[in-house]
Every structure is written in C-alpha cells, then in structure tokens.
Amino acid sequence: MELQRKDVGIVAMDIYFPPTCVLQESMEDYDGVSKGKYTIGLGQTCMAFCTELEDVISMSLTVVTSLLEKYQIDPREIGRLEVGSETVIDKSKSIKTWLMQIFEKCGNSDIEGVDSTNACYGGTAALLNCVNWVESSSWDGRYGLVVCTDSAVYAEGPARPTGGAAAIAMLIGPNAPIVFEGKFRGSHMAHVYDFYKPNLASEYPVVDGKLSQTCYLMAVDFCYRRYCAKYEKFEGKQFSLSDAEYIVFHSPYNKLVQKSFARLFFNDFLQNPSSIEKEAREKLEPFSTLTGDESYQNRDLEKISQQVAKQLYDAKVQPSTLVPKEVGNMYTASLYAAFASVLHNKHKILGGQRIVMFSYGSGLTSTMFSFKLNDGQHPFSLSNIASVMNISEKLNGRHVFPPEKFVETLKLMEHRYGAKDFVTAKDTSLLSPGTFYLTEVDSMYRRYYARKDADNPNTEDGIGFANHSLVNGHK
Amino acid sequence: MELQRKDVGIVAMDIYFPPTCVLQESMEDYDGVSKGKYTIGLGQTCMAFCTELEDVISMSLTVVTSLLEKYQIDPREIGRLEVGSETVIDKSKSIKTWLMQIFEKCGNSDIEGVDSTNACYGGTAALLNCVNWVESSSWDGRYGLVVCTDSAVYAEGPARPTGGAAAIAMLIGPNAPIVFEGKFRGSHMAHVYDFYKPNLASEYPVVDGKLSQTCYLMAVDFCYRRYCAKYEKFEGKQFSLSDAEYIVFHSPYNKLVQKSFARLFFNDFLQNPSSIEKEAREKLEPFSTLTGDESYQNRDLEKISQQVAKQLYDAKVQPSTLVPKEVGNMYTASLYAAFASVLHNKHKILGGQRIVMFSYGSGLTSTMFSFKLNDGQHPFSLSNIASVMNISEKLNGRHVFPPEKFVETLKLMEHRYGAKDFVTAKDTSLLSPGTFYLTEVDSMYRRYYARKDADNPNTEDGIGFANHSLVNGHK
Numbered sequence: 034m035e036l037q038r039k040d041v042g043i044v045a046m047d048i049y050f051p052p053t054c055v056l057q058e059s060m061e062d063y064d065g066v067s068k069g070k071y072t073i074g075l076g077q078t079c080m081a082f083c084t085e086l087e088d089v090i091s092m093s094l095t096v097v098t099s100l101l102e103k104y105q106i107d108p109r110e111i112g113r114l115e116v117g118s119e120t121v122i123d124k125s126k127s128i129k130t131w132l133m134q135i136f137e138k139c140g141n142s143d144i145e146g147v148d149s150t151n152a153c154y155g156g157t158a159a160l161l162n163c164v165n166w167v168e169s170s171s172w173d174g175r176y177g178l179v180v181c182t183d184s185a186v187y188a189e190g191p192a193r194p195t196g197g198a199a200a201i202a203m204l205i206g207p208n209a210p211i212v213f214e215g216k217f218r219g220s221h222m223a224h225v226y227d228f229y230k231p232n233l234a235s236e237y238p239v240v241d242g243k244l245s246q247t248c249y250l251m252a253v254d255f256c257y258r259r260y261c262a263k264y265e266k267f268e269g270k271q272f273s274l275s276d277a278e279y280i281v282f283h284s285p286y287n288k289l290v291q292k293s294f295a296r297l298f299f300n301d302f303l304q305n306p307s308s309i310e311k312e313a314r315e316k317l318e319p320f321s322t323l324t325g326d327e328s329y330q331n332r333d334l335e336k337i338s339q340q341v342a343k344q345l346y347d348a349k350v351q352p353s354t355l356v357p358k359e360v361g362n363m364y365t366a367s368l369y370a371a372f373a374s375v376l377h378n379k380h381k382i383l384g385g386q387r388i389v390m391f392s393y394g395s396g397l398t399s400t401m402f403s404f405k406l407n408d409g410q411h412p413f414s415l416s417n418i419a420s421v422m423n424i425s426e427k428l429n430g431r432h433v434f435p436p437e438k439f440v441e442t443l444k445l446m447e448h449r450y451g452a453k454d455f456v457t458a459k460d461t462s463l464l465s466p467g468t469f470y471l472t473e474v475d476s477m478y479r480r481y482y483a484r485k486d487a488d489n490p491n492t493e494d495g496i497g498f499a500n501h502s503l504v505n506g507h508k
Numbered sequence: 509m510e511l512q513r514k515d516v517g518i519v520a521m522d523i524y525f526p527p528t529c530v531l532q533e534s535m536e537d538y539d540g541v542s543k544g545k546y547t548i549g550l551g552q553t554c555m556a557f558c559t560e561l562e563d564v565i566s567m568s569l570t571v572v573t574s575l576l577e578k579y580q581i582d583p584r585e586i587g588r589l590e591v592g593s594e595t596v597i598d599k600s601k602s603i604k605t606w607l608m609q610i611f612e613k614c615g616n617s618d619i620e621g622v623d624s625t626n627a628c629y630g631g632t633a634a635l636l637n638c639v640n641w642v643e644s645s646s647w648d649g650r651y652g653l654v655v656c657t658d659s660a661v662y663a664e665g666p667a668r669p670t671g672g673a674a675a676i677a678m679l680i681g682p683n684a685p686i687v688f689e690g691k692f693r694g695s696h697m698a699h700v701y702d703f704y705k706p707n708l709a710s711e712y713p714v715v716d717g718k719l720s721q722t723c724y725l726m727a728v729d730f731c732y733r734r735y736c737a738k739y740e741k742f743e744g745k746q747f748s749l750s751d752a753e754y755i756v757f758h759s760p761y762n763k764l765v766q767k768s769f770a771r772l773f774f775n776d777f778l779q780n781p782s783s784i785e786k787e788a789r790e791k792l793e794p795f796s797t798l799t800g801d802e803s804y805q806n807r808d809l810e811k812i813s814q815q816v817a818k819q820l821y822d823a824k825v826q827p828s829t830l831v832p833k834e835v836g837n838m839y840t841a842s843l844y845a846a847f848a849s850v851l852h853n854k855h856k857i858l859g860g861q862r863i864v865m866f867s868y869g870s871g872l873t874s875t876m877f878s879f880k881l882n883d884g885q886h887p888f889s890l891s892n893i894a895s896v897m898n899i900s901e902k903l904n905g906r907h908v909f910p911p912e913k914f915v916e917t918l919k920l921m922e923h924r925y926g927a928k929d930f931v932t933a934k935d936t937s938l939l940s941p942g943t944f945y946l947t948e949v950d951s952m953y954r955r956y957y958a959r960k961d962a963d964n965p966n967t968e969d970g971i972g973f974a975n976h977s978l979v980n981g982h983k
Contacts, residue, residue, distance in 0.1 A: 041645075114697075124596040124705035125713060126871035127626035133699045142696045143734055147626035147633045147873055151602035158622045161646070162637045169640035170516075170690035215645035221617045222589075224608045230599035231953035233926040234709035238600060239953060259618055396601035398622055451708040478706035478714060 036174050041167045042209035042404060044176065044413050047100040048373050048422050049092055050199040050360045052431050052463050054081045055439040060194050063436035071194045076287025076354075080361035081198045081431070083184045084442055085449060085457045086470040089120040090131045091482055092200035093182040094469040097132055098484075100178075100202040102467075103421045104412050108139040112175030113166050113205075115146035117155030117365040119230070119394075120183045122480075128182065131480075146177075152228060153283055154394025156181030156201070156365035161400070163205040164213045177205035183364030186443060188237040195286050197361020201369040210409025210418070213402070214387070216267050219259025220400040221252045228395035236450040246289060247329050249393050253282075253293045254325070256391060256401035257300050273301050273308035277403065278386035279375050280349050283368040283393045284357035291339055293391070294350050298342035299334070313341035352378040359428050368392050373422055380419040384408040432463050453478045461485050511649050516642045517684030517879060519651065519888045522575040523848050523897050524567055525674040525835045527906050527938050529556045530914040535669050538911035546669045551762030551829075555836035556673045556906070558659045559917055560924060560932045561945040564595040565606045566957055567675035568657040569944035572607055573959075575653075575677040577942075578896045579887050583614040587650030588641050588680075590621035592630030592840040594705070594869075595658045597955075603657065606955075621652075627703060628758055629869025631656030631676070631840035636875070638680040639688045652680035658839030661918060663712040670761050672836025676844040685884025685893070688877070689862070691742050694734025695875040696727045703870035711925040721764060722804050724868050728757075728768045729800070731866060731876035732775050748776050748783035752878065753861035754850050755824050758843040758868045759832035766814055768866070769825050773817035774809070788816035827853040834903050843867050848897055855894040859883040907938050928953045936960050 056079055057071040071077055083092070093116065101108055114136070116128045127148040136144055145166070149158035156179065163177035182200035187193045227245035230238045264272035274280065274297060282290045302309045302317045309317075320334045328334055339346075355374035357363070363370050368390060375388065383406040393399045411417055434442075449455065456473045464470060466486035473481040531554050532546040546552055558567070568591065576583055589611070591603045602623040611619055620641070624633035631654065638652035657675035662668045702720035705713045739747040749755065749772060757765045777784045777792045784792070795809045803809055814821075830849040832838070838845050843865060850863065858881040868874045886892055909917075924930065931948045939945060941961035948956040 119600045121596070121599040121708065122706070123871075124599075124708060125594045125625075125627045126701070126704040126706075127873065130626065130697065130699050130871040130873065133697050137698055142698055142730065143694065144697050145636065145695050145875065147624050147629060147869075149622050150600075150625050151605065151622035152600045154622060161620065162640065165637065165640040165644035165646060168645055169643040171636070171640060171643075171693060218646060219618065220620050222605065222608050222619050223612055223617055224605050226601070226952065226954050229601040229953070231597070231601075231926070231928070233596065233599060255617065394622070396598075396605040398602065398605065400620065451706070453706070477701065478704070479701050 036172060037207050038168055038172070039207055040209055040212045041164050041207050042205070042213040043203045043211035044206045044209045045100060045104045045204040046369075046373060046376070046418050046422060047096050047103060047202050048199065048356070048370060048424065048427075049096040049099065050081045050363070050427065051083050051087050051092070052465065053084050053434055054079050054360070054431050055434050055436055057194055060436050063440075074288065075194060076291065076358065077194065077361060078358045080194065080196055082186070082196060082439060082442060083198050084463075085445060086461060086464065088122060088471055089118055089182040089184055089200070090122060090128055090480065091469040091471055092198070093128055093132055093180045093202075094135065094482060095467065096182070096200040096202040097135060097178065097180060098469070099467060100204065101135070104204065106176065106204065108136045109141040110176050111136060111141065111144055111178050112173050113145045113163055113177040114180070115159035115163055115177070116148045116180045116182065117157065117159040118148060118182050119150065119152050119155060119364050121230070128180075132180065151398045152394035152396050153364045153367060154392055154398040154400075156369060157392035157400055160203065160205070164215070167205060167207060168215070179203045179205060181363075181365035181369055183366055185362045185364050186236055186446070187240070192240050192242060195362050197363045197367070199360055199363035199366040199370055201366045201373065203369065210407050210413055210415050212405045212407070214405055217260055217263050218400060218402045219256040219263060220398075221255035221259070222398045225395075225397050227397060234451055236446065245395055248395070248397050249289060250293060250296055250329055251325075252393055252397060252399035253296050253391060254300060256399050257297055260389070260401040261304065271305055273305045274298065274345065274349065275308055276387065277389040278349065278383070279353060279379070279388045280391070281353045281368060281371045281375060281388060282350070282391045284354070284371050285362045285367070287354055287358050290350060290354065290357075291346060292335060294346045295335070295338035295342045298345065299328070299338045316341050356424060373424065376415060376419050377422060377424040380415040383415055430465070511647060512682050513643055513647070514682055515684055515687045516639050516682050517680070517688040518678045518686035519681045519684045520575060520579045520679040521844075521848060521851070521893050521897060522571050522578065522677050523674065523831070523845060523899065523902075524571040524574065525556045525838070525902065526558050526562050526567070527940065528559050528909055529554050529835070529906050530909050530911055532669055535911050549763065550669060551766065551833065552669065552836060553833045555669065555671050557661070557671060557914060557917060558673050559938075560920060561936060561939065563597060563946055564593055564657040564659055564675070565597060565603055565955065566944040566946055567673070568603055568607055568655045568677075569610065569957060570942070571657070571675040571677040572610060572653065572655060573944070574942060575679065576610070579679065581651065581679065583611045584616040585651050586611060586616065586619055586653050587648050588620045588638055588652040589655070590634035590638055590652070591623045591655045591657065592632065592634040593623060593657050594625065594627050594630060594839050596705070603655075607655065626873045627869035627871050628839045628842060629867055629873040629875075631844060632867035632875055635678065635680070639690070642680060642682060643690070654678045654680060656840035656844055658841055660837045660839050661711055661921070662715070667715050667717060670837050672838045672842070674835055674838035674841040674845055676841045676848065678844065685882050685888055685890050687880045687882070689880055692735055692738050693875060693877045694731040694736075694738060695873075696730035696734070697873045700870075700872050702872060709926055711921065720870055723870070723872050724764060725768060725771055725804055726800075727868055727872060727874035728771050728866060729775060731874055732772055733779075735864070735876040735878075736779065746780055748780045749773065749820065749824065750783055751862065752864040753824065753858070754828060754854070754863045755866070756828045756843060756846045756850060756863060757825070757866045759829070759846050760837045760842070762829055762833050765825060765829065765832075766821060767810060769821045770810070770813035770817045773820065774803070774813045791816050831899060848899065851890060851894050852897060852899040855890040858890055905940070
C-alpha cells in the first residue's frame, strides 16, 4: 500500500493565549514614557501575560487538547509531535514529554519528535521537520502535530512592553488546505549575540535591541533573495511581491514588521524595478547606490521606503497583524499567530493564493518559505479553521489588568522561575473552561497540572482529557 | 533534474572527546566505596571530563572542523546542520549558531536546522530529522550534518561516576555506506521524572536512578516490540536478534547495556521461542508467566537472562562498548560513540550487515531503528571512517588525572556554569593541535574560542578554520 503524500502542509490549527493582558497605553502612563512610545513607536496595542496559573506547559496542554477535541482527532492518529519553544522550564526534559500525558492515556506512546530550540525560530524548525517526516520513507500515515508555546517576559526597561504569551497547535498531513511549497525556501543563519539567555537562573533575556533589529532586517534581505532565486530556478521567472497575496512576518513588535515589508519593497525596486510603480521608483532612486550596510543605517531610506510601501503594506501585511498587536510577542508562536490572523480576516478569499512567511530567531536563524492555499474540506476547511480558532471572541473575552498588577505578577514569577515547593492560587475564575493550569511544584521540582471544568477532572494525574473526542478509532 | 535520494544515511563520521580523564578504579578508592563498585557494578573503566578550557560548543567546533577537513568537505556543500545536546549554555541561542562561524567564513549562511532537545535523545532526533530532510521535497542536494555534543557531570554522590564528555559529527546524504532503514522503527515516549534538569542555575541533573533504569528497560521492550512489528509488516516474517549482526545501545553505564540486551533476549524467548537455544529456553521458562511489572523487579530473571544471553552479548553487543566504557556517558553522543566503536572494531566485516540502534532520553523519549551497511567508496568507506575516527590513538593519547584533580575541576566549573566575566587558563598543552578551546566569557556573557595551532590562528573571531580544506568548489 503506497501512502498518499500529496499537498503536505497544515491540515488544522488552534491558538491559545492567556485571558490576562495589559494595555500598552496604560503601560506608557505607568512607565512615564512619552505618549505613543509603545502604541505608535512599537505599534502595539495590548500584551498578554501568564499569571502564576499558566506557563508554556499548561498553554500547550490547553491548545493541543482543544485542537484534538474541536477537530475530533483521535490521539492515536498522531504519529509525531514536536514542540518549538524558547521558554525553558527544564533544561533536559522536553515540553513534548509533558504533552505525552494526553496520548499515553489513549494508549499511544509511539510518537516521534522532541523540542526544537533557537529563540523564536523553534516552531518553524518543528514545522519543517514535521512536513519532511510526512514526505520521508519513515512516515507511517499518521498526522504530525507541531506546537509553538512561549511566554515572553523582559526585565524592567525598554524591552518590557515587547512581551506576550501564546501557544499554537498545527496538525500536519497530506491533502492539506495550507500546502507547504517545499522547493521555494531561503534561509540565513549566523552567529550573533543580538538576543540570548545566558543568565540561566533568570527568565529574562539579554537584549541588544538595535543589533537585533539590524540582524532581523539583514535576515529579511538574505532570505528574500534566496527565496526569489529558488522561485526563479523552479518557475523560470522572477519573483516579486505581486506573486504573493500576503506576507507574514515574525512580529516582535509591529513597527519592525512595517520596516521589514519596506525592505522587501526596496528589494523589489533593486531587483525587479518594473514591478514597482513609477512614483515610488523615483522616490527610491536616490538610495539605489547605498551599500547594504549603509542602507540599514539610513533613516531617510527607512522613512521613504515605508511611505511608498504603505499602500501595499495595508493590502498584503496588515491582515496578519491583528493577534501580534493584541497579544504581543509570542516568540515561536508569533509568526503562526500572524498567519492565524490572516486566516481569521481573509479565510473566504484565500483559495488559490500564496502566502509568504518569514521566520526569525535571534542568535540567529531565519527562513522564508511559502504556503499555497485551497479552501479545503470540512473539518479541514479554511473557514472551519477560522471558526475553531475563534480569535475575535478570545480577544474580546480577555481581562484587562492595570500595569501595577502586571508588574506585581512579573515580580512573583521572578521568584517562581526555577523554584520548587510551592502551590499556586486556587482562584481559576479568569480561565475559560477546558484550560489547563499549574497547581503545584513539589519538593522534587515535579509539576502538577489540572484542567478547569474538565469532563473527568478526577483522573489520577489531574489531566482531565475529554474522552468523548475519541470518535475515530485507531487507524 | 531529479535528485538522487537512494540509500540515505551516514556518509562520514568523526568523534572527539576531551584528552582529560579519570580512572574508575581510582574513583572507587577516592570515594571510599567497595572495590569493583564502578568497574564491575557499573561496568565502567574510565571517564572523560572537560576542563575549564572545553565545553559543548568548543567540542562541537572541534569535531565539525575535523570532519570537514579530514573528508575534504567544502563547508558550502552543507545545507543542513542540526545539533543534539542537553548541556545548556544558553537557553535561547542554539549551539548550531556558534557552529555557523565555520560556514559563514566560507560565505555559506544558507543552512537549515537548529538544536533538538530531550536529554540523551536529542542527537537521534537530529539524525532522524536530517535523514527525513534528504528524503523530502525540500532537499536541495547538499549534505546534512548532525552533531551530538554533551558534557555529563553529576553532583557528589552515587551518580557522579556515570559522567563523561564527547562530541560526534555525522555527515548525512544519499549513497551512504551506513543506510538508514526508515521503515523499521519503534518509538516509546512518556511523561516521567526519571532524570531532569529543573534547577536551572546548576549544571547537575536531578536523578532517580532506580526509576530511570526501569524506564529504560521498559522503553527497550516497547521499542523492540514495535520495531519487530514493523519489520514483520514489511518483510512478512518475524524478527529476532539473529536478524541483526550488532545491537547498539545508548550507554549511561555498561551494566545497563548488559541488562538491556538480556531483556531483548527475554523478548525473543517470549515472542519467538524457536530462535532461542533449548538450554536457555528451559532456564527462562519459569519466568514466562511474570507480568511486565513483575519482570522488571525480578532479580532472578535479571541474573539468569544475563547469564543465558552472555554468549550472544559478547558477539552482538560487546564490540560497541569500547568508547562508552572508556569515556563514560556522553549523553546525546553516547549511542553514536557506541556505534563508532563497532565501526572501529569490525569495519572490515560489516558490509551487508544490519545494526540495530536503541536511543533513550530520560523524561522520556526512545526509539529503536536500524542501519544496513555496505563497504562504501573512499573517502566514504567504512574502513576510511574507522581510520579518520582513529579511536585507539585518541584513547591511548589521553592524560589520566587523579580523582582529586577531577573533583577540583568540577568545583571550579560549579562557579563557572552560567557565569560571566572570566578568562580561562592559558595552558593548552594537553589539547591536540586543531582543538578549539574557550578563552573568555565577557561581561555580556559573550563567549570567545580559539583553535590550538590552527593554520591561520589570527583570524578576526579567533576561529582558525583551515582554508586548505576547501578543495571541492561550490556545488
């Protein structure tokens, strides 16, 4: 029996972010910075954060369970499970092994894959690995599952408003509505210290904001040129932005996404001038002789390229910015939360379209790749995926905390990070039914989780997986 | 142009371990334990360790550079680079990005892959990912490179003698002498706290030795049964140990490998009695009605199964135990160092043979898989791989330290782990020419490395990559 490997890609998706958030506007007041510094300067609206009840393990338990239940996937149909994360709770035991609780319960322990690590890029590494698995001789016909889960928190200072938290789950298989274009891909990887986490006892990173921004923009350029070269090699014609309906970026903060799209526009101008309108061409002309290094430092180019690219940005990028602006930087989940925003906003008109994705992880690793979309069939249709993700309701149902409460939570978590022997607050009223949460870390650092209002909450290990979802039988 | 994807597997290998080691016999004296506790009880001879000059980054720089030079591989021929490690130096920046220094120097930044994490299993995850990449539609015709690098150190106590340190590099591509048998594979993954690293500020793990041993043996059973089922499905006949020339285990300490092979033998007895000799069958008969749980606790079964499996162990396992016994537990590198030992000992008679591999990482993740070998062609022949690895000379050229010196080093490293703002000793006399070593960690935690007696040691970043190896041109 030959397995069907056509149109491998994302078959289904779900997203989870904490119901607790803080407004960037109120953070500006609280921090005493100039009005608009976070909302316009960074381009951010709101920031989600984990209280003591949630962490990257609980969020991934929540989103994986939700995906399996909502698409009625039998846990035994999963043959590979990979996690991308840069939020380290244990330096050896992978987050994937905590998720195995969901599957062991159903008698499925035969699931390949571990955690992939490099800053915000780990989720993309997991996705590429999972797609390759389905295309390999080792594939056994079951689904892959990719999980991106992160909690981004920063020490007091200019980077603090660029936090966020979320988990995304993506089901991988053939005949997908979101088909991976394997041949078109450009990567750029290098050794830099732009953002890293060498202080092992602290949850906070060491960040060189200016260097990280330049590294990001250089990576955009490198990856785009390589992506274009691959496209030209296989398609026999030049690639320009007009060949993609949407461009989705990893989004540490929205302003960087605006700058990055302007770089792509400037690249098209340099490589493919005929794809650019005359007026824009004339405005960019004076910058055409800049060296690469000069171009990253040139403020006039930055300003003018954003200006002339604005209209195209509104069409091709803006639909992806909803969740990243509202939730903040979700690290590995950020790019896929941006992609989820496009599905949310445009699922009705995506059939036949190409979406280009840019993934960046400091340190650094980066890849540009693309999806070709089709409407798909229920339950794996684009419209059902949008409906399952239910982004509007999740955003609107959140509880806005005052900055004082956010800062207080971070202070508590500074003591909790890497700690043992504590129990968490009993009040789970802010969590939605079905959400997993941390109850205890014992004297041996073992972590215990429970599920709010689960169908069978009294199971041995506190993981109340809802058995009613097991409707499909063993494949 | 269709790319050739036949016989994907390991094309070339190299191994590195520190030249500094301590004898288990002298550790027995130093610790005041009964004679034979480490040498017979654990089955270990010697243990390598990193001095302040080496770490998992320097070891991987050393082994990757050595592999590229010795097989004359142009760094631009590498299209994917993945690292497996559980020794965390930075929680966000991958070890892979440090290795990019080697490739950026040659103008190659287009290299996919990051780090894979789950205890000792990360190297296997990286290997499976890399093989899948070559078999996927995304493969661009270049080589993959898998690196396993770890330094295993334990707090004072019973686990301390089970340390070790090494790095392995494996070149992945088609037409390999060591062909991956993708279809035959059995995995077992579960959520357990047998060995983990939740104390983020410490390099030492939290270990439940007894639980970890039981988890390992249960994983051996699960994986073997699944491997056998896959074999039977595709080959139409039962699998037994006689279908593999060698069985190679992840080796925390040799005694566990002996027990594990006895479990496989017991499995064959239960599933495939005709494959076992009459005398052994009769001795195992009394244990045939034990439940699984009982069988892991039964000391008589443990003793008798090892006894009746002894002859087969000597033939099928003993050749893999050289490096693990001499170097110790190398975590992600352990399984591949055991495999390297088989190549070293038996490279002349491996053509046409199958080697079964068992990978285990606490937490837990485990997979059994197999290679089919052919003699290969120079420089990618089994005999040249054995010659490049040069294991005898590397083992014999080591410097044996007294236990006091080993303990003193560990005490120093307890302060160095996660620290900043220090320089290392200037004396590199114990290192072989070509070895990379740590020179400094600055006030921003940035790490600086140099290469001993490199051909061009005065390069900007201290990485003296030998340009004379770049003979093949850009593919």
